[in-house]
Amino acid sequence: MSGRPLDSTREHRALELPQPLFLPAAGAVLVLHGGRADSLTPPTLLNLPGLRMRPFARAMNRDPLFADVLIASVRYRLRGWNGNRADPVQDARDALDELAHAAGPLPVVLVGHSMGARAALRAADHPQVQGVVALAPWCPRDEPAEHLADRTIMALHDGADRITSATDTWNYLVRAHAAGARVRGIRMPHGHHAMLRDARLWHRLATSCAATILGLGAPPGRAQHDETTWSTNPVDAADITPHNR
DSSP states (O other): OOOOOOOTTOSOOOEEOOSSOOSSOSEEEEEEOOOBSSOOSOOOSSOHHHHHHHHHHHHHHHSGGGTTEEEEEEOOSSSBOOGGGOHHHHHHHHHHHHHHHHHOSOOEEEEEETHHHHHHHHGGGSTTEEEEEEESOOOOTTOOOTTOTTOEEEEEEETTOSSSOHHHHHHHHHHHHHTTOEEEEEEESSOTTTTOTTHHHHHHHHHHHHHHHTTSSOOSSSOOSHHHHSOSSOEEHHHHSOTTO
């Protein structure tokens, strides 16, 4: 079944949807790739940051829990965040509006890496967004979190990352929790910023986190009680991942 056509008069379509588009869907995941702090040029045709996120989308598409979930991506107009312009945030909001037009008011999880995670966190006040899976996110110390009440924020970060700070991520979760969000941080053992080493672990945990936010599965790990699952204290991936997987 195909969805209603998007507005063809717009120059930039921020949403990249799977085709053919199946409807009705139970929910949606929007994937946001990384970028640069400053750049007013469009993403390249190759777009390596976008390629980095394709395995995450494939992992979710293969998971039976996501059989009725749309997996889509956000297209950026520009490569950079660009200071107060926060260009990818507007792209994320446009993609969410386009998704609502195409598929109706679905519950949505935003899965973002680096700059894309920062954009996802900013756009999480959109009424369709249930929460964010933030992968090695860029969370400056003054990044606002007051808008995250009633959202679920799950963050994965390797402490050895030298591009973005895991400490800043854990501090952001504290601010999000104070604002009324459910939060969970997962310390990744490897991967640095590019998430290449132990990539399957990154894919598996990101998929599990997205399923949790959509209400399709239990949180990763054995703890099932709110007081242990949802906490500002990050947990080690090894403590919530079966050793035989």
